[in-house]
Amino acid sequence: MKLSRKTLEGSLETLLLALLEEGPSYGYEIVQNLNARAHGLFTTGEGTIYPILHRLEKQGVLAAHWRVGETGRKRKYYRLSPKGKRELSTQRGEWNALQQVMEACLNPNAFKNPSL
Amino acid sequence: MKLSRKTLEGSLETLLLALLEEGPSYGYEIVQNLNARAHGLFTTGEGTIYPILHRLEKQGVLAAHWRVGETGRKRKYYRLSPKGKRELSTQRGEWNALQQVMEACLNPNAFKNPSL
DNA sequence: TTGCTATACCTCGCATTCCGAGGCATTGTC
DNA sequence: GACAATGCCTCGGAATGCGAGGTATAGCAA
Numbered sequence: 411m412k413l414s415r416k417t418l419e420g421s422l423e424t425l426l427l428a429l430l431e432e433g434p435s436y437g438y439e440i441v442q443n444l445n446a447r448a449h450g451l452f453t454t455g456e457g458t459i460y461p462i463l464h465r466l467e468k469q470g471v472l473a474a475h476w477r478v479g480e481t482g483r484k485r486k487y488y489r490l491s492p493k494g495k496r497e498l499s500t501q502r503g504e505w506n507a508l509q510q511v512m513e514a515c516l517n518p519n520a521f522k523n524p525s526l
Numbered sequence: 527m528k529l530s531r532k533t534l535e536g537s538l539e540t541l542l543l544a545l546l547e548e549g550p551s552y553g554y555e556i557v558q559n560l561n562a563r564a565h566g567l568f569t570t571g572e573g574t575i576y577p578i579l580h581r582l583e584k585q586g587v588l589a590a591h592w593r594v595g596e597t598g599r600k601r602k603y604y605r606l607s608p609k610g611k612r613e614l615s616t617q618r619g620e621w622n623a624l625q626q627v628m629e630a631c632l633n634p635n636a637f638k639n640p641s642l
Numbered sequence: 643t644t645g646c647t648a649t650a651c652c653t654c655g656c657a658t659t660c661c662g663a664g665g666c667a668t669t670g671t672c
Numbered sequence: 673g674a675c676a677a678t679g680c681c682t683c684g685g686a687a688t689g690c691g692a693g694g695t696a697t698a699g700c701a702a
Contacts, residue, residue, distance in 0.1 A: 420536060
């Protein structure tokens with residue numbers, strides 16, 4: 411099954427933040443990593459990830475610094491700033507909340523609400 | 527807590543389809559119904575719902591017919607077409623799949639994956 | 643040397659989405 | 673007659689995802 415674009419919308423940023431919570435990484439690796447974790451459910455490209463990284467850096471959610479990796483090439487490493495950690499926490503909460511509403515609507519019979 | 531627009535993105539259509547699965551309804555009522563179920567977590571307006579309804583009708587996912595309700599006013603009732611039922615089923619599946627990926631990324635410690 | 647692939651960065655433009663603001667008509671109430 | 677509630681609708685802006693393309697370097701093979 412291939413996840414439609416619409417379903418993925420708005421979740422990518424949360425996914426990205428969660429990934430960076432585990433440690434600094436750079437754009438190219440992040441794309442590979444996300445696609446690996448998606449297990450073929452969806453595929454992300456650089457055209458999607460780089461603009462998000464730039465925006466988050468501009469917003470102060472991510473901090474970036476250039477470094478030469480073990481391959482000899484320059485990489486731009488991103489890591490969560492303190493603001494980024496708070497942001498991730500917020501988004502985790504929002505995700506859980508949405509999950510509950512979706513659960514209640516998609517499986518309404520699980521606990522019939524007489525008020526509706 | 528107020529759900530940010532980004533988190534909600536892409537889920538509204540699924541929510542709408544799930545609501546119509548329970549029976550036909552019309553735009554104005556759908557808006558009220560969705561907001562009631564959101565329990566203040568988010569608020570949707572008619573400017574959001576009507577375009578979605580029109581698009582879904584055009585795509586053959588919803589069938590619509592005008593009828594005069596018990597209030598005396600004309601209403602445009604929408605119900606799921608057979609295609610719509612299949613679509614809802616698909617979206618339910620996509621939601622569950624996304625949920626699993628999100629779960630795995632947001633709580634990576636739950637089952638450490640050594641390949642990452 | 644010359645190419646090719648993988649790595650690694652980036653931008654541009656299209657299609658799509660949410661949503662606030664507004665417009666129109668009708669019903670019932672004060 | 674004024675007003676709110678019901679009920680439909682459109683328009684434009686901001687933001688998103690993403691395919692397509694561009695640049696440059698490292699390493700390998702012909």
